[in-house]
Amino acid sequence: MTQAFFDHPYLSGHHQPVRFEASAPDLIVEGELQRDLAGVFFRNGPEPLYPTREGDYHWFDGDGMVYALHFEDGRVSLCNRWVRTEKFELERAAGKRLFGMFGNPLTADPSVQGKTYNTANTNLILHGGKLMALMEGAKPVVLDPRDLSTLGEHDYDGKITSTFSAHPKVDYATGELINIGAMINGYMGAPELRYDIITADGAVRHSAVIPVPHNALIHTFFLTENWVVFPIIPIDTDLQRFMSGGPMTAWNTGRPTKIGLMPREGGADDVRWFEFEPRHMFHELNVWEQDGKILADVAAANGTALFTDQHGERLTHGDTQQSLRRWTIDIAAGSMTEEVLNDRDIQFPRPDDRLITRKSRHSFANINLNSRDGRIEGMDAVLRFDTETGAEDIFHFGAGAAAGELVFAPRLGSTEEADGYAMTLVHRANAPTSELAIFAAKDIAAGPLATVQIPFRVPSGFHCNFYAADNPLYRQAVTPLRAAA
Ligand SMILES: [Fe+2]
Numbered sequence: 001m002t003q004a005f006f007d008h009p010y011l012s013g014h015h016q017p018v019r020f021e022a023s024a025p026d027l028i029v030e031g032e033l034q035r036d037l038a039g040v041f042f043r044n045g046p047e048p049l050y051p052t053r054e055g056d057y058h059w060f061d062g063d064g065m066v067y068a069l070h071f072e073d074g075r076v077s078l079c080n081r082w083v084r085t086e087k088f089e090l091e092r093a094a095g096k097r098l099f100g101m102f103g104n105p106l107t108a109d110p111s112v113q114g115k116t117y118n119t120a121n122t123n124l125i126l127h128g129g130k131l132m133a134l135m136e137g138a139k140p141v142v143l144d145p146r147d148l149s150t151l152g153e154h155d156y157d158g159k160i161t162s163t164f165s166a167h168p169k170v171d172y173a174t175g176e177l178i179n180i181g182a183m184i185n186g187y188m189g190a191p192e193l194r195y196d197i198i199t200a201d202g203a204v205r206h207s208a209v210i211p212v213p214h215n216a217l218i219h220t221f222f223l224t225e226n227w228v229v230f231p232i233i234p235i236d237t238d239l240q241r242f243m244s245g246g247p248m249t250a251w252n253t254g255r256p257t258k259i260g261l262m263p264r265e266g267g268a269d270d271v272r273w274f275e276f277e278p279r280h281m282f283h284e285l286n287v288w289e290q291d292g293k294i295l296a297d298v299a300a301a302n303g304t305a306l307f308t309d310q311h312g313e314r315l316t317h318g319d320t321q322q323s324l325r326r327w328t329i330d331i332a333a334g335s336m337t338e339e340v341l342n343d344r345d346i347q348f349p350r351p352d353d354r355l356i357t358r359k360s361r362h363s364f365a366n367i368n369l370n371s372r373d374g375r376i377e378g379m380d381a382v383l384r385f386d387t388e389t390g391a392e393d394i395f396h397f398g399a400g401a402a403a404g405e406l407v408f409a410p411r412l413g414s415t416e417e418a419d420g421y422a423m424t425l426v427h428r429a430n431a432p433t434s435e436l437a438i439f440a441a442k443d444i445a446a447g448p449l450a451t452v453q454i455p456f457r458v459p460s461g462f463h464c465n466f467y468a469a470d471n472p473l474y475r476q477a478v479t480p481l482r483a484a485a
Helices: 086-094 239-243 472-477
Strands: 022-024 029-031 039-046 064-072 075-082 123-127 130-134 141-143 150-153 169-171 176-181 192-198 204-211 227-232 235-237 249-251 257-263 272-276 280-290 293-301 323-330 335-342 345-350 362-368 381-386 392-396 407-410 420-427 434-440 450-454 464-468
Touching (some): 039 123, 272 335, 280 362, 293 345, 323 345, 381 420, 407 464, 420 464
Antiparallel strands (some): 039 064, 064 075, 192 204, 280 293, 362 381, 381 392
8 A cells, every 4th residue: 555645845735646637628718729739748846756765855856757749730648657667667566666766775675786776757858860868867758758657777779878968968060969978987986087979860969978076966057069068066966965864955055066068979088077165956048159158047045955965954045046147268268157047036048949058139938027035835836937038027927836947849840939829837835736838939928829738737747848740759759649640
């Protein structure tokens, strides 16, 4: 018999697990669903199958549950499935949690010692003809794009056998997927990352192992037309510290941000490192080259709200609230400056993905208009922000709402930046259901053009992506419904 989950802020309210899978062939849509909106919206996030062994919980630790909403022929379908990782299957067979939190071997059941902790819970992308569920500590897991059934871990013909990024970058100019593997020797092993260039058809054409200053979470990295940047922020995982009674994963107060700069086609000998003040930075809006500099627009804060410091103390809200900042990296000098572009409490900034690695101006993001210390209720609004003019375009879902990542969805046939729609998965305060709100991308303030009704509450999650039906990544991976039927 499965026991109830214990009380925890990230297991209640918007975060309360639903623990079930559904298939809904034709959802009710309020408003007008435009015919030039076709493709698929994906979301990944944590949906813990069982309570942890430690009696504690962390939002990042839940088993990956993926959602797909297919838009075609003027209809929207929904499917959600857990990713059948080895972890999921072993624990489901046992009827209880076997792995330690974050894969901690010291708290795991002996039966899973040496097994891979892969929750596949962070992101869900199309590339090389495959749909892949990603987390930064393990290999990608390939899923069927229609029914989301799990097809297995993917190692690129044995070429990528350690970790894979949750935020690899697709360069639409080349079709390539640029990837890193962080902590490839484990968090107590030699500090190295692996850098990969994967062709549009899914073959690894370049890999390099790169020494890094120390093991740390490297949740994202920057890519431009000619450069790659590895930001090493002061969050690390340390089993020695855990054995001494401290936190396993922590913000290491006093440690600078270390930034590695490398030509995109380079390797270990080409990396130059420099330091900046301590910063929390998990997500960039977009990054490009301009006048001998790299401009990186990022969601950053002076500290992290995700983990305590190495002594178990939480940082203040003021030090951990993220804002949209521009990091300007001088390539020749190996130095960086920072300016705040927008000081709203921001979670996930996203561009028109087609411009990743090239100059862009429109930022789509979920934000909180009622930011306060200790909030865990989520982001109650969405924003389009023009980084050239500073103009804001905001829609508020009401007090206590939780809006997920706002992603841009190109209109079929469009080529201009931000020509299309923007959509976010929302749970309004205390509602029994969720909704996918669809806006005209350049008029967020007007409110949703259409709202897809989801007949149950979708717990707050992580990353979303929309692939239009005329996107090469979609055409390569997704069989049209009528052909599949
Ligand atoms: Fe992320």
